[in-house]
Amino acid sequence: MPRVYTATFQVRHYECDAHGHLNNANYVRYMEEAAFEATADAGYPQERYLALGCLWLARETEIEFLRPLRYRDIVQVTTWVEDFRRVRSRRRYEFHRLGEAEPVARAVTDWVFLEAATGRLATVPPELIAAFWPDGTPPPAAPRPRFPPPPPPPPGVFTLRKRVEWRDIDTAGHMNNAAYLNHIDDCGMQVARAYGWPLARSQAEGFAAVARQTRIEYRTPALLDDELDIATWVSGKRATATRYYTITRVQDGELLAQARTLWVWVNIHTGRPIRIPPHFAADFRPNMALEPDDASA
Numbered sequence: 001m002p003r004v005y006t007a008t009f010q011v012r013h014y015e016c017d018a019h020g021h022l023n024n025a026n027y028v029r030y031m032e033e034a035a036f037e038a039t040a041d042a043g044y045p046q047e048r049y050l051a052l053g054c055l056w057l058a059r060e061t062e063i064e065f066l067r068p069l070r071y072r073d074i075v076q077v078t079t080w081v082e083d084f085r086r087v088r089s090r091r092r093y094e095f096h097r098l099g100e101a102e103p104v105a106r107a108v109t110d111w112v113f114l115e116a117a118t119g120r121l122a123t124v125p126p127e128l129i130a131a132f133w134p135d136g137t138p139p140p141a142a143p144r145p146r147f148p149p150p151p152p153p154p155p156g157v158f159t160l161r162k163r164v165e166w167r168d169i170d171t172a173g174h175m176n177n178a179a180y181l182n183h184i185d186d187c188g189m190q191v192a193r194a195y196g197w198p199l200a201r202s203q204a205e206g207f208a209a210v211a212r213q214t215r216i217e218y219r220t221p222a223l224l225d226d227e228l229d230i231a232t233w234v235s236g237k238r239a240t241a242t243r244y245y246t247i248t249r250v251q252d253g254e255l256l257a258q259a260r261t262l263w264v265w266v267n268i269h270t271g272r273p274i275r276i277p278p279h280f281a282a283d284f285r286p287n288m289a290l291e292p293d294d295a296s297a
Contacts, residue, residue: 001133001135001136002080002081002082002132002133002138003038003041003042003080003081003131003132003133003134004078004079004080005034005037005038005041005042005078005079005080006034006076006077006078006079007030007033007034007037007038007076007077007079008074008075008076008077008098009030009033009074009075009076009077010072010073010074010075011069011070011071011072011073011074011075012071013071016070016071018199019068019208019210019268020068020070020071021068021069021070021210022068022069022070022073022075023185024063024065024181024185024211024214025178025179025181025182025185026178027063027065027095027105027107028061028063028177028178028181029178030075030077030095031061031077031079031093031107031109032176032177032178034077034079034093035079035091035109038079038080042131042132043131044128044131049116050116052125053115053116053117054113054114054115054116054122055113055114055116055172056089056111056112056113056114057111057112057114057172057174057218057221058109058110058111058177058218059088059109059110059111059112059217059218060109060110060144060147060215060216060217060218061107061108061109061110061177061214061215061216061218062107062108062109062213062214062215062216063105063106063107063213063214063215064105064106064107064212064213065104065105065210065211065212065213065214066102066103066104066105066106067097067102067104067105068104068210069095069097069104069105073097073098074097074098075095075096075097075098075104076095076096076097076098077093077094077095078093078094078096079091079092079093079094080092080132081132081133081138082108082138083138083139083140083141083142084124084129084132084133084138084141085124085141086123086124087112087113087121087122087123087124088110088111088112088113088124088141088144089110089111089113089124090108090109090110090111090141090144091108091109091111092106092107092108093105093106093107093108093109094106095107110144116172147215147217147258148260150233150244150246150258150260150289151233151235151244151289152289153231153233153244153289154233154286154287154288154289155286156233156285156286156287156288157231157232157233157287158187158190158191158194158195158231158232158233158287159229159230159231159232160186160187160190160191160229160230160232161227161228161229161230161250162183162186162227162228162230163225163226163227163228164179164222164223164224164225164226164227164228165224166224167179168182168222168224169223169224172221173221173223173224174221174222174223175221175222175223175226177218180216180218180222180247180257180259181214181216181259183228183230183247184216184230184232184245184247184259184261186230187230187232187245188232188243188261191232191287195283195284195286195287196283197280197283197284202280203268205277206267206268206269207265207266207267207268207274207277207280208265208266208268209241209263209264209265209266210263210264210265210266211261211262211263212240212262212263212264213261213262214259214260214261214262215259215260215261216257216258216259217257217258217259218256218257219255219256219257219258220249220254220255220256220257221256222247222249222256222257226249226250226251227249227250227251228247228248228249228250228256229247229248229249229250230245230246230247231245231246231248232244232245232287233287233288233289234284234287234288234289235288235289236276236281236288238275238276239264239265239273239274239275239276240262240263240264240276241262241263241276242260242261242262242263243260243261243263244258244259244260244289245257245258245259245260245261246258247259265277
């Protein structure tokens with residue numbers, strides 16, 4: 001059985017968005033902190049990785065948001081290593097509000113093991129595997145499904161240009177995993193504004209779009225002062241929509257990351273799901289990847 005660790009956090013006011021929910025990017029921050037605590041608890045604090053000359057770098061993260069977390073909620077993030085491959089490992093997470101049995105979110109991150117000095121792939125040492133699976137050998141790793149390709153972008157693809165700032169950088173010198181989600185959230189808000197739907201308008205009409213699931217693939221690290229183009233387009237149905245994002249470096253056009261977020265619409269007064277308002281969907285038709293009859297956001 002794997003070594004299981006639980007970290008506890010209290011949701012801070014500044015971690016919440018305009019809907020009063022824990023911001024999507026902060027789920028990733030909690031996951032990172034829980035993973036750091038878990039690896040230290042297994043005998044591998046950051047100092048030991050420094051001595052090894054190796055580090056873990058996130059390759060892909062997927063989060064399923066089941067129920068919102070709010071200011072002052074106490075949340076417990078339980079995490080464990082599901083498997084190991086030669087140079088990779090998959091870590092799972094469950095979020096629970098304190099005292100509740102049902103999870104409020106689930107997540108998984110696929111990590112790659114690298115030489116810190118060169119960035120080359122490194123073989124995971126047997127003793128490290130044993131530290132996270134002290135009571136037996138981990139099961140064979142399941143095949144990693146490829147990140148699903150998005151539909152071709154429509155003529156109305158929206159692009160937001162951002163620069164990697166000092167606040168985005170982590171101790172590895174890369175743009176932090178959670179900062180990517182901050183940037184795609186910014187892009188999502190700006191595309192809504194560009195198509196006539198700033199937050200104030202949807203709030204006035206009594207509805208909101210909330211994330212149900214996010215999946216992001218990190219391909220190449222973004223560095224300080226890199227200029228990024230974040231492009232986005234959408235496909236949808238009557239009650240849900242999937243928004244696609246690509247993050248490319250302006251200097252050379254390299255794809256640094258890609259993401260997709262499943263959105264649902266809710267009544268902001270009751271919290272109950274609703275169909276996407278038709279006039280909202282109609283305004284987004286130039287940004288849709290599918291025919292208007294098939295897409296709804």
